[in-house]
Amino acid sequence: MSDRVMAVFDADPFYAERFADFVNQKKYVPFHVMAFTTLEKLIIFGGAHEIEILMVHASVPQEEIAKVSAVQVVLLTDGEPACVEKPYKSIYKYQAADSIMREVMECCCAGAEESGSTMISGTSRIIGVYSPVNRCLKTSFSLTMGQLLSRDLKVLYMNFEDCSGLGRLIGEEHKGGLSDLFYYYSQEKYNWVRLGSLVYTWGELDYVPPVRYPEDLNQITAEDVADLVSRIARESAYEFIILDLGQFGKKAVEVLEVCDEIYMPVQEDCISAAKVEEFEEYLSACGHESVKARIQKIKLPYHSSFGRRDSYLEQLLWGELGDYTRQLLRKQP
Structure with a gap:
């Protein structure tokens, strides 16, 4: 599970860090969540590692998001809908972290089907x-x-x-x-x-x-x-x-x-x-x-x-x- 990375970048660094800490304790999430406090660090990390899901605040310009190598992108919004020209799913950030993760996983379903992705972990x-x-x-x-x-x-x-x-x-x-x-x-x-x-x-x-x-x-x-x-x-x-x-x-x-x-x-x-x-x-x-x-x-x-x-x-x-x-x-x- 640790090989799959979900990156989170938000203008509020405490939000990203708290979210990452919470989700990394959850048993059903097949990702390691990493919080980033600057866009520069995120871009550098994306250049050296595969980011499966990028959660980024909707205020970040699309051209900046494009610099980050990520398989899928989800926008975090404060309540106002994201700009229609951005080809990304948007999620309201101020809700329970469990609810956010269920929405994120739903967003990723199509991508997982297309790639035939499975997570072999052993046998329960x-x-x-x-x-x-x-x-x-x-x-x-x-x-x-x-x-x-x-x-x-x-x-x-x-x-x-x-x-x-x-x-x-x-x-x-x-x-x-x-x-x-x-x-x-x-x-x-x-x-x-x-x-x-x-x-x-x-x-x-x-x-x-x-x-x-x-x-x-x-x-x-x-x-x-x-x-x-x-x-x-x-x-x-x-x-x-x-x-x-x-x-x-x-x-x-x-x-x-x-x-x-x-x-x-x-x-x-x-x-x-x-x-x-x-x-x-x-x-x-x-x-x-x-x-x-x-x-x-x-x-x-x-x-x-x-x-x-x-x-x-x-x-x-x-x-x-x-x-x-x-x-x-x-x-x-």
Whole structure:
């Protein structure tokens, strides 16, 4: 990732430096961001190094921008639209840095497709969380694990429920997400830049927002989901990918095949036990014994009382479920 350079030049040197410091801490950004305080230093650097993306204030004359060797240029504006004769995408600079980066990554999508660019980083460890039992704390457990792992590691959380409620719990309005990722994949337009344009961050945990409409889950097969997840694991910088598998039903088996670890929250009542037994029989009948062998059944502790909904996710870490998940992670190799 460090070989890919994004250069930032702004009239306010503190803006460029703060932006670079912030973005360089983000896990989903496949660039090393460098801040420049003078145009002369930027031009000299561009003459000796390839700059993949140049973010420069719109007040810089076009002829000066042309002196910088950069694959793509994005203009930073103070609110007024950039001059129409400048053939560059413009972005409002006074917004959240995460929002700026999603816009920048979206701008770069076409260039990445034309160059066939990929970012091979290794292989992520894929954790699948699935259960045929409802109301078993599956999502609470997935998010608790994601929060704990992301303190020290690069983690991506993906929720495949038809109505997850995640945006309301986190308090974020999402402009894109899993529905868009499915579309890009189906059109053979998926790449790491597309992924980066759809990643949001909550605390230290990166996530792709769930589908926009429940019907979107029917627009892609389980085999394609498995292939998409495998590509993300191969081509991204994430060390862990957590799959919160919702209403996939028995179709989840194809996705579970690509998981390194599988957690299945269960309940003790007879109906829940019957559902788990039926799922296991299905695995055996369909030749998925390897999936069955990797399943780790867990009985999650129900947390006691919680306060406001908007702080529910943070409270998970300090209750019984947080303690249980910490102990579970300590047992992992």
